[in-house]
Amino acid sequence: MSASPTSTPTAPTPVPHTVGDQALTPMPGMTHSSMREMLVGAVDHSQNGFDPMQMLVDWDYGTLAGETQDGRPIRKYGVSAGDIEIEIAPGIFFPAWAYNGRVPGPSIRCNENDHLRIDFANFGTHPHTMHFHGFHRAEMDGVEGEYRGAINPGESFTYEFDADPFGCHLYHCHAAPLKRHIHKGMYGAFVIDPLAGRAPAREFMMIMNAFDTNFDGGNEVYAVNTVGHEFMRRPIPIKVGELVRIYLVNIVEFDLINSFHLHAHFFNYYDTGTTLEPTLRMVDTIMQAQGQRGILEFRPRYPGRYMFHAHVSEFAELGWMGFFNAVSEADYPAALAEVGLDEEWDFKSLNGATPRETEGS
């Protein structure tokens, strides 16, 4: 676990400053830029129980539970729904509904053709479901009112299907009212690795999400991985020249589109991740509607801090804005330490692909 650089979760103390064209005295916890256009203070990730920085690299591969009759691995996942209060921006708390006590829920990852069993239990106060994007039988679609339908509080159900097609997918609750269940936090990434494999890369999972804190049908805080402006305060360490791959999902409610723009670089884009060849080459901005997702690949060319954000300025200024920190091999340990990360995070980011059970299992 990594704590925030300085933890001042509540009242920010007044800092002397000058205005006009003079730079401000950097505020506490803001070590990387003198930008004024951002949230003040830092979120207590240990109190939340999850850290957006760890969520970038934290995959749930489930546990292997034997093989199917035709010899494919069976993966079992445990997911529980519950009510939880989370700090989505410094000092702003949101009454969320969550899978496994985190928003977004666990990033479920597996190999193409694996047989999946997702044991879902509802410990919350409202009926919930798990609706996966992917091929499956209607009985496993996780829609309220159809087949097994909503899983009531205190009940459980096992969703069972084959991992198909490979790609960058998502799952979310499909209980009514849909808007409320989604914007309260019931969603997660669902990544199926192709049997052919992808080139080794430093991989990150980013879910573009948002929160309507006053329940007026519009979002007050936007982010990737829940906490607004977190990656402004803590730039994501990457190395110059290496392949960086982002599994990007948009689940933002109420707004018609969201987008991802990377500064000073161009990337290849694999819409929905269901192909091994890019569907879009050499772009620096892509657009996603709700539920749309894809894979981005780029190589940092020069060292330095590069912004990434929604090219919907409003979302960027409301929290959906961050930095990559591209450094040389030699500077990498320092870049990790600067944002409270260790070698384990480095290892996980480089080894995201689902382990292959080549020998034994």
Next chain:
Amino acid sequence: MTTQPTPAPIGRLSGTVWLLALVPFILLGVVLAYIVATGGGLTELAGPPIEKISITRITLPQPGMIQVEVINDGPQEVTIPQVLIDDAYYYFTAEPSTTIPRLGRATFTIPYPWVEEETHAVVLITSLGATFDGEVAVAVETPAPSFNLFTQFGLVGLYVGVVPVGLGMLWYPFLRRIGARAMIFILALTVGLLVYLAIGTWLDANEFALELPAFWQGVPLVIFIALLTLGVLLAVGSVRKGQETSPLGIAYHIAMGIGLHNLGEGLAIGAAFALGEAALGTFLILGFTLHNITEGVGIVAPVVRKNPGLRHFLLLALIAGGPAILGTWIGGFAFNPVLATIFLAIGVGAILQVVWEVGKLVVRDSAKVGLPFVNWVNLGGVVVGIALMYFTAFFVKF
């Protein structure tokens, strides 16, 4: 209660009697302590926290800086962890703290590059995600007190208050030469003008009152202060045991009521300048000059029979018109909505009292010339008085 009622000597209360008076207080303390300590068995009714604050003032003290003054008029403590300007989270400082106790105040300073003459939206978000909105309608730097500005605001007040009232009073020589019926008409016209002013002042007072934090109970406050003022002025009048207020006394009463009204007008003009709505500028001032000229007629109407002398005229003009200067200064430099509400409410009471006094004059004079209580002369006067004020107000209402 087991205490036997003790017959107390009339006119004097013994210690035991005072003790009896204390019993309810002691029991009240016990009940309060019980509820605070145990929740009073109402745990099921304990709802979610209610967060409420009022944005009392937004100023732009210098380029690149917005200041937001806030009062917590909700039932409990509120924390404001973030501030949004124009739909963007922005760096800020809070004095004394982002956590505001009930009835407490805080000032948020945001180094935001506001744009001259454009609109900016301010949103304060609480720790539970509730939002409170404010607006800078037209961004101009909030005037800081300077000699130059002080003089200019003073001039505005002069044009709006003292000049028109003084000009109106110059009809005095004319009024001295008109007949009894015409004089009834002029006095009735004064009543009409005062009725118009009473309603206008009442509406202005309520406009400020509605903006006040909830605990002030703005609208009832206006009603009570207006009634209290009216009551006190009537009581002061009746002290003189049936002896009627002298004509000069009535003139002074009218001048005072109109003065309080003009204070309100000054406040509104000064605040408009401070809020960047000064574009109205010269046109507005012209309008007020025209609008307020009738007030001068009203003030001198009661004293036509006996010339009180130049000194009194100057003093009357100053009392009626001068507050416009004061109002413009206060509105421009140190606007306080609570004081504005109170002054205007006093104005309502004061004007109602002179409506009563001048009304009595009209009725008495009508009777003297053998006219009935309501006749075409005095009704016409009232209507013309209201109409004059109403139509000249077209120049000042937007």
